[in-house]
Amino acid sequence: METLRRTDTFSVSGDGFCSSTDYQVLTILYQPIIGQGAFVLYLTLMNLMNRQDLVSEEFFHADLESMLGQRIDDIEKNRFKLEAIGLLITFFGNDSFMYQLRLPLSARNFINDGILGEYLIAAVTKARFKKLLKIFKVKPSNKKQKFNISKSFNEVFLNLDSTENEYEGNLLSTKTRSFAKLTNSNFDWRIFNDSIPKDIFDVEELTEAIKAKIEQLSYVYSLRELEMKEIFIKSLDNNNFVNIAALARNSRANYKKDPKDKPNEEIDNRTPITDNIVDYFKTMNPKDVLEELGDGLVSSADLHHVERLIDEVGLNSGVVNVLLGYLVKTKGNNLPGYAYIEKVGMGWKRDNIETVEMALDYIKHLESARERQKYKKSSKPDAKPDWLDEYLANFEGEGQ
Numbered sequence: 001m002e003t004l005r006r007t008d009t010f011s012v013s014g015d016g017f018c019s020s021t022d023y024q025v026l027t028i029l030y031q032p033i034i035g036q037g038a039f040v041l042y043l044t045l046m047n048l049m050n051r052q053d054l055v056s057e058e059f060f061h062a063d064l065e066s067m068l069g070q071r072i073d074d075i076e077k078n079r080f081k082l083e084a085i086g087l088l089i090t091f092f093g094n095d096s097f098m099y100q101l102r103l104p105l106s107a108r109n110f111i112n113d114g115i116l117g118e119y120l121i122a123a124v125t126k127a128r129f130k131k132l133l134k135i136f137k138v139k140p141s142n143k144k145q146k147f148n149i150s151k152s153f154n155e156v157f158l159n160l161d162s163t164e165n166e167y168e169g170n171l172l173s174t175k176t177r178s179f180a181k182l183t184n185s186n187f188d189w190r191i192f193n194d195s196i197p198k199d200i201f202d203v204e205e206l207t208e209a210i211k212a213k214i215e216q217l218s219y220v221y222s223l224r225e226l227e228m229k230e231i232f233i234k235s236l237d238n239n240n241f242v243n244i245a246a247l248a249r250n251s252r253a254n255y256k257k258d259p260k261d262k263p264n265e266e267i268d269n270r271t272p273i274t275d276n277i278v279d280y281f282k283t284m285n286p287k288d289v290l291e292e293l294g295d296g297l298v299s300s301a302d303l304h305h306v307e308r309l310i311d312e313v314g315l316n317s318g319v320v321n322v323l324l325g326y327l328v329k330t331k332g333n334n335l336p337g338y339a340y341i342e343k344v345g346m347g348w349k350r351d352n353i354e355t356v357e358m359a360l361d362y363i364k365h366l367e368s369a370r371e372r373q374k375y376k377k378s379s380k381p382d383a384k385p386d387w388l389d390e391y392l393a394n395f396e397g398e399g400q
Contacts, residue, residue, distance in 0.1 A: 004061060004076040012045045012056040014101035025104045028132055032123040034085055038078035040068060042087055045099055107136035112245045187215045191225040200233060201240055210242050217251040219317065220307045222287050255300045281321040281356045289321045293328040305338050313345040322359035323348065
């Protein structure tokens with residue numbers, strides 16, 4: 001489309017308003033990267049939303065010029081920054097823009113993000129970065145010699161006769177979500193726990209967040225329990241606290257090693273071979289999926305994309321595998337950049353695609369719609385994507 005014009009109209013929507021903590025994260029962590037202009041644009045757009053329905057009235061971009069004291073081309077550049085860093089999604093149709101605001105990441109997720117953390121260091125220097133971290137540091141409580149005696153829900157509340165419950169969407173909520181869970185985590189915690197000496201780290205102090213991250217990194221980068229143990233110990237700080245950012249960074253660094261430097265290992269029998277396309281995507285490791293789709297080589301950058309799809313976007317690991325297959329085959333056998341991958345992933349997340357079956361049906365729907373547009377006068381085409389046929393043909397060949 002053409003360059004943004006003063007007479008173009010826009011409206012704003014969002015999932016909620018920023019908390020005081022969100023404002024602190026925006027001011028201290030986001031602003032050094034995006035700049036003051038983009039920072040003020042984000043806050044202005046948010047405050048244009050109605051407090052009741054989280055949708056604004058329709059405005060002209062000339063109104064933004066007046067409110068911000070910015071020229072229209074500067075507004076557009078600042079909008080691009082907000083889109084790129086994940087604070088804004090822009091839609092265009094019927095000669096009008098819709099700006100959908102996204103709440104900022106928590107300080108923990110921002111700092112532990114490999115890209116954002118590095119850009120912040122580049123913007124403020126390493127010394128200032130360490131100072132900023134202290135603002136968000138929380139001193140962990142001492143739980144030694146204490147036992148968890150909290151009651152569970154069913155120990156306090158009686159069972160109800162009826163178990164029916166209706167799901168209600170479009171309700172006001174915060175950005176908080178549960179830790180990303182894997183559908184096929186085969187990580188053996190007994191092996192991992194037994195391999196760590198207690199004088200180095202007491203595994204009973206592992207939080208659910210750390211355990212979820214360990215399982216995720218083990219899954220994405222194909223790390224065995226003992227490999228993960230070495231990376232974990234290497235990621236402890238001087239006070240023997242777990243550094244999640246270091247954990248992720250060391251996992252990626254381990255993957256980048258020359259395979260000749262690694263000891264010979266038997267084939268991992270935990271990755272089953274199957275002739276069922278659904279089971280395939282549910283059980284395969286994303287590295288193996290990308291190897292089959294490409295030339296056998298998978299970069300650590302591609303696996304970092306997978307890591308972020310599970311951790312930040314919150315996609316089911318099996319759904320991520322389907323998404324990878326779909327993107328590679330529809331983009332000329334090349335995996336696109338993360339900005340595009342995240343955009344598609346967020347769309348799938350908004351459409352509540354939570355299982356491999358739903359993801360495959362969704363792709364069939366997209367392919368069918370594309371074929372109907374391409375061949376309007378022809379008979380109804382087969383809705384199954386070509387690349388699914390290729391997978392099935394390969395499985396049948398292996399099974400013979």
